[in-house]
Amino acid sequence: MRGAVLYAPGDVRVEERPDPKIIDPTDAIVRLPVTCVCGSDLWDYRGINPVTGPAPIGHEYCGVVEEVGSEVRSVKPGQFVIGSFFSSDNTCPNCRAGYQTSCVNRAFVGGCQAEAIRVPLADGSLVATPGQPADEHLPSLLTLSDVMGTGWFAAVAADVRPGMTVAVVGDGAVGLCGVLAAAQLGAERVIAMSRHAKRQRLATKFGATDIVTERGEEGVARVKELTNGIGADAVLECVGTSEAMHQAVRSARPGASVGFVGVPHGVALDGEELFYSHVRLHGGPAPVRRFLPDLIERVWNGQMDPGRVFDLDLPLDQADEGYRAMDERRAIKALLRP
Amino acid sequence: MRGAVLYAPGDVRVEERPDPKIIDPTDAIVRLPVTCVCGSDLWDYRGINPVTGPAPIGHEYCGVVEEVGSEVRSVKPGQFVIGSFFSSDNTCPNCRAGYQTSCVNRAFVGGCQAEAIRVPLADGSLVATPGQPADEHLPSLLTLSDVMGTGWFAAVAADVRPGMTVAVVGDGAVGLCGVLAAAQLGAERVIAMSRHAKRQRLATKFGATDIVTERGEEGVARVKELTNGIGADAVLECVGTSEAMHQAVRSARPGASVGFVGVPHGVALDGEELFYSHVRLHGGPAPVRRFLPDLIERVWNGQMDPGRVFDLDLPLDQADEGYRAMDERRAIKALLRP
Structure with missing residues (x-):
C-alpha cells in the first residue's frame, strides 16, 4: 500500500509500505478513505522533535473495518469506525476515569497517512458510526479522531x-x-x-x-x-x-x-x-475516546461541521504539499485522500 | 497595646504598639483573646522572604468586636467574629466567584499577634459565631482564620x-x-x-x-x-x-x-x-471567607476539633519561643494568648 514516511525535517515522501496485518487477536485493520496532517506532525516536520530516521507518519484516521482479530467483539468488517491516536483497552482504571490516553495498555496509532492501518485494542479504541457516512461527512468525522476531539x-x-x-x-x-x-x-x-x-x-x-x-x-x-x-x-x-x-x-x-x-x-x-x-x-493528550460517541452524534445530526477546518484537499501522494502549506500557514489543515 | 514585631530574621519582640483605631467607616476593631504563629510566618522569620525593617507580624485572628465604623452593618460590638488573613468586600466578581483572597479591594490583615487589630471591610470579611464561644473552643475557632481554612x-x-x-x-x-x-x-x-x-x-x-x-x-x-x-x-x-x-x-x-x-x-x-x-x-491563597460559615458550624456542632494542631500554648509575651519551637519543629503550631 501507499503511505507517507518522514525521512528528515522537511522531507515527507509517499511510498510503498507493507500492508498492515493482524498481529494480536485484539487488532483490527481499517481502510482509510481520508486522513490528514496534524499541527503536531509539524513539530517533527520542522525538526523541533528529533527525527532519527525514516518513520511512517500521521495519527488521524477513520474508515471501514477490513479485518478483525479473533478476540474482537464490538466492531466487525464493513463498519465505519473512528478511533483516537492512542488505542486504549477502555477497561483499566484510567480509562474508566475517562483518561483513555493514559490507558495502562495504550499504544500510539502511528503511520495513519496511508491507505490502511492496524489499530490495536480495537474493542476499546474504535467507535462505529450509526451507518455508512455520506462522502461529504467524511472530513467532519475524520476531525473527531484528534483535532476536534x-x-x-x-x-x-x-x-x-x-x-x-x-x-x-x-x-x-x-x-x-x-x-x-x-x-x-x-x-x-x-x-x-x-x-x-x-x-x-x-x-x-x-x-x-x-x-x-x-x-x-x-x-x-x-x-x-x-x-x-x-x-x-x-x-x-x-x-x-x-x-x-x-x-x-x-x-x-x-x-x-x-x-x-x-x-x-x-x-x-x-x-x-x-x-x-x-x-x-x-x-494533556485529549482522551478522544471519551468524547467519540457524543461527537459522532453531533456530526451525524448536523449539529456541527468541524470538517470546515480543512481548507486544502489533496491526494495522499501530495502529502508533501500538505505539510508545506501548513508549515507556511497557507493552509489551516490539509485533508489527504489515499 | 502589646504586639509582636519582627525586627530581623530570628528576632521577634513583643512590645508596646499603638492601639488600632477606626480609619475607614468600613473598619472594625477586634480584641483578640487568642492568636497564633503560622507556618508562613516562618518564611519571614527564617529570612527566606526578605525582612526590610521592624514590622508587626501575624495574620490569624478571632475575637470580640470592640468598635465598628459608621458604615458597618453586619457585625456589631460585642459579637465574636472570625475573619480571613485578607479582608474582602465579598461583593466584587472575584468574591462572588468564591475567591475572596483575590477580591479587587482586598487588604492583608497583618500584625495580628497582638491584643487587638483593625479589620478593613468588616462587613465583607468577618463572620460572627452563633454566640459567645466557650474558652475551650477558642483554639478551634482560631484555626478557621487560616490554617484550617x-x-x-x-x-x-x-x-x-x-x-x-x-x-x-x-x-x-x-x-x-x-x-x-x-x-x-x-x-x-x-x-x-x-x-x-x-x-x-x-x-x-x-x-x-x-x-x-x-x-x-x-x-x-x-x-x-x-x-x-x-x-x-x-x-x-x-x-x-x-x-x-x-x-x-x-x-x-x-x-x-x-x-x-x-x-x-x-x-x-x-x-x-x-x-x-x-x-x-x-x-492559591485560601479563600477562607467562602468556607467560614460552614466551618464555624462544624466546630460549633463538635463535628471537628482542628484546635488540636496547637501543641504549644504561650502568653503573647513569649511569642519568640513560639517561633523558635516551630522553626525547630519542636512544636506543630503555637497558640499565643494576649
Missing part, C-alpha cells in the same frame, strides 16, 4: 459551561475546533485570538463572538478589557508554546480553568504566579 | 469527594488540617506523608488511614503501591517547595486534582510533565 477536551478541561465568556489562545485547527466546542457547550461569548483573516472568518462561523488580534501582554490586556477587568471564565490553550501558556493563564479570572492541549515545548510554569492567579490548570 | 481549601481545590483515596503532602499544621478536611469531606482513605511520630499520631486522630514515611520518588512509589499502581484520586500539597509539588503531581492518578496551598518558593513546573500526567492543578 482535542478542541473538545480543551473546552471540557477548561470547564466551559452555558453562559460563560471563553477565550481561545491559538488559531490553528485545534484552536478553531476549541471555538466550536465552546460554542457547542453553551458559551455566551467566545473570544478568538487570531490575526489571520481567513482563520478569523472560520472562527466566527464556528461561534466566535469577538476577535482579538493582540498577543502576549497586549492580548491579555484586551481580554481583560472585554471582561470588566476580571478575565475570562474559561481559557483554552491550543498552541503549546511558553508565550501561549502564559497568555492563557493571565487571561483567566481567579477560579477559572485553563484547558491546555497544545503539546508543550519549552513551557515552564512559575509556581508562585500560578498560586496567586487562582487559576486551575488541566490538560 | 487553608487545609479545607486544599481539599476543595483537590476536588475531594466521598469514597476517594486522598494523599496529603506535608505534615505541618496545614497538612494536618488537610487530612481533617479530606476526612470531613468523605474520603475513604487518607494517606498522610509524615516521618514525625507526634504528627503521625495527630494525622491519625484527624482521620488518616495510612502513613507514608518515604519522601520524593520513594514517597511517590509508596503511594502508587497503595493505589494499585494508579495514584491517588486527589492530592493535597501543603508545603510549597519544589520537591513537595513534584511529589504531589506524581502521586496523583490521571484526571486527579492536586490542591496546592503551600506558598510556592522556587517551584517551577515543567509543562510537558504536567501535560502527560493528566493532572489538574488548583491552588
Whole structure:
C-alpha cells in the first residue's frame, strides 16, 4: 500500500509500505478513505522533535473495518469506525476515569497517512458510526479522531459551561475546533485570538463572538478589557508554546480553568504566579475516546461541521504539499485522500 | 497595646504598639483573646522572604468586636467574629466567584499577634459565631482564620469527594488540617506523608488511614503501591517547595486534582510533565471567607476539633519561643494568648 514516511525535517515522501496485518487477536485493520496532517506532525516536520530516521507518519484516521482479530467483539468488517491516536483497552482504571490516553495498555496509532492501518485494542479504541457516512461527512468525522476531539477536551478541561465568556489562545485547527466546542457547550461569548483573516472568518462561523488580534501582554490586556477587568471564565490553550501558556493563564479570572492541549515545548510554569492567579490548570493528550460517541452524534445530526477546518484537499501522494502549506500557514489543515 | 514585631530574621519582640483605631467607616476593631504563629510566618522569620525593617507580624485572628465604623452593618460590638488573613468586600466578581483572597479591594490583615487589630471591610470579611464561644473552643475557632481554612481549601481545590483515596503532602499544621478536611469531606482513605511520630499520631486522630514515611520518588512509589499502581484520586500539597509539588503531581492518578496551598518558593513546573500526567492543578491563597460559615458550624456542632494542631500554648509575651519551637519543629503550631 501507499503511505507517507518522514525521512528528515522537511522531507515527507509517499511510498510503498507493507500492508498492515493482524498481529494480536485484539487488532483490527481499517481502510482509510481520508486522513490528514496534524499541527503536531509539524513539530517533527520542522525538526523541533528529533527525527532519527525514516518513520511512517500521521495519527488521524477513520474508515471501514477490513479485518478483525479473533478476540474482537464490538466492531466487525464493513463498519465505519473512528478511533483516537492512542488505542486504549477502555477497561483499566484510567480509562474508566475517562483518561483513555493514559490507558495502562495504550499504544500510539502511528503511520495513519496511508491507505490502511492496524489499530490495536480495537474493542476499546474504535467507535462505529450509526451507518455508512455520506462522502461529504467524511472530513467532519475524520476531525473527531484528534483535532476536534482535542478542541473538545480543551473546552471540557477548561470547564466551559452555558453562559460563560471563553477565550481561545491559538488559531490553528485545534484552536478553531476549541471555538466550536465552546460554542457547542453553551458559551455566551467566545473570544478568538487570531490575526489571520481567513482563520478569523472560520472562527466566527464556528461561534466566535469577538476577535482579538493582540498577543502576549497586549492580548491579555484586551481580554481583560472585554471582561470588566476580571478575565475570562474559561481559557483554552491550543498552541503549546511558553508565550501561549502564559497568555492563557493571565487571561483567566481567579477560579477559572485553563484547558491546555497544545503539546508543550519549552513551557515552564512559575509556581508562585500560578498560586496567586487562582487559576486551575488541566490538560494533556485529549482522551478522544471519551468524547467519540457524543461527537459522532453531533456530526451525524448536523449539529456541527468541524470538517470546515480543512481548507486544502489533496491526494495522499501530495502529502508533501500538505505539510508545506501548513508549515507556511497557507493552509489551516490539509485533508489527504489515499 | 502589646504586639509582636519582627525586627530581623530570628528576632521577634513583643512590645508596646499603638492601639488600632477606626480609619475607614468600613473598619472594625477586634480584641483578640487568642492568636497564633503560622507556618508562613516562618518564611519571614527564617529570612527566606526578605525582612526590610521592624514590622508587626501575624495574620490569624478571632475575637470580640470592640468598635465598628459608621458604615458597618453586619457585625456589631460585642459579637465574636472570625475573619480571613485578607479582608474582602465579598461583593466584587472575584468574591462572588468564591475567591475572596483575590477580591479587587482586598487588604492583608497583618500584625495580628497582638491584643487587638483593625479589620478593613468588616462587613465583607468577618463572620460572627452563633454566640459567645466557650474558652475551650477558642483554639478551634482560631484555626478557621487560616490554617484550617487553608487545609479545607486544599481539599476543595483537590476536588475531594466521598469514597476517594486522598494523599496529603506535608505534615505541618496545614497538612494536618488537610487530612481533617479530606476526612470531613468523605474520603475513604487518607494517606498522610509524615516521618514525625507526634504528627503521625495527630494525622491519625484527624482521620488518616495510612502513613507514608518515604519522601520524593520513594514517597511517590509508596503511594502508587497503595493505589494499585494508579495514584491517588486527589492530592493535597501543603508545603510549597519544589520537591513537595513534584511529589504531589506524581502521586496523583490521571484526571486527579492536586490542591496546592503551600506558598510556592522556587517551584517551577515543567509543562510537558504536567501535560502527560493528566493532572489538574488548583491552588492559591485560601479563600477562607467562602468556607467560614460552614466551618464555624462544624466546630460549633463538635463535628471537628482542628484546635488540636496547637501543641504549644504561650502568653503573647513569649511569642519568640513560639517561633523558635516551630522553626525547630519542636512544636506543630503555637497558640499565643494576649
